[in-house]
Amino acid sequence: MTGVLGRANPLVLVALGLGGLVGSLAVRDVTTGVVTLGAYLAAGTLLLPRGAGPAARYLTVVVGGLSVAWSAWLLGGHDLAVALVAGLRVAVLALPGVAVAPLVDPSALADQLGQRLRLPARFVVGVAAALHRFESLGQVWEQADRARRSRGFGPGPGPLERGRHAASVTFAVLVATLRDATSMAVAMDARGFAGAHARTWAEPAPWTRLDGGVLALGVVGTVLPYALAVLV
């Protein structure tokens, strides 16, 4: 049972993340918020594989929840209950997505989007190809950074100079990305990408019984706050 989410279909993981958003809209009182968040935490503890993704990411949920709670207190009539509900609502909204994000494999997701959801194949393949270049983005960044430094355009000590340096390196990365896009498009068209009639996929996009089960759990988690709101 433990770590099931590590084997789940990326489409199901995305559905879980969006389910938190849908569910959060029903969190209108403290009881609903506490019970829903508790259920999510319990499910996460049971189903998430150990050591998947940095633990520090949960801190951003806490920070987001606190900032929304504070703003609701300040701008919503200095009511503690309102602030508490607002914080809980944002935690319910964000937690599932933040928890599953590191488990989603972009290539597997693209396979599912193209073959199972039947999104336009050309677009899916284009995005998947772009995501493959994601890792080379970091290398390009390093090259541009080093090139500028070695030519004497490195940043000085001040934060302003560092900012300017970061901006110019970002621009260089954008230029490299766009140049890459054009040459990749030529390469893809040379292999008949634009005019293909029957398209084949390198990898299958399976749907297992486990995926159905996790999806059902996700639906329960999404409906839970709505049911609680009626009962409470």
Place this chain on the structure above:
Amino acid sequence: MSVLNAPRRALGGLRYRTVDLVTVAMLGVAVGVVFWGWTQLYHLVSAGLAVAFPPATGLLGGGWLLGGVLGGLVVRKPGAAVLTEVVAASVEALLGTGWGFSAVVSGVVQGLGAELVLALLLYRRFGTVVAVLAGTAAGAAGAVYEWFAYYPDWAWGFRLAYLGCFALSGAVLAGLGGAALVRALARTGVLDAFGPGRELADREQPAPAARA
């Protein structure tokens, strides 16, 4: 080389060429990484604003609207703004933000805001004014989504103040910033297969007059 030397008419066509698709996707990925960096910076800079007067944090929101404006201005086809913004927001969500997959929905809504402006102009105008309008609309749309998802408890005056701050930030950071970025990119030559690059080439080297 029909991809690069497509005639001007084809550039205005509705069908996406491969280079349009790949550019939308690659821009989306690159901008998504920039978004993620912007989020880290935002946490530092916005902390003071968030404590003192939360609606003012909207002033920093424009950075997340850049994808739609950039994609729309470069590729100039229906859907390019939304697609770029959605890809960017998805990449940001997968890299990890405090808002989970709500970031993707934000991306859809903000992208639709920018897209609306370009669609109303029938995808024929892509100047600085249009970029500013698209950035403003993206900011306004994003603020309305956040009213419902994050800030339903705020009094209406503060919600409107947030909308104003977000739209202003969109106009300046995404609109003016995006237009300047497109001009700078066109000068490097990487947009030669697209509208901005062709326009620059036409300005610098007017077409020779037809022989009499």
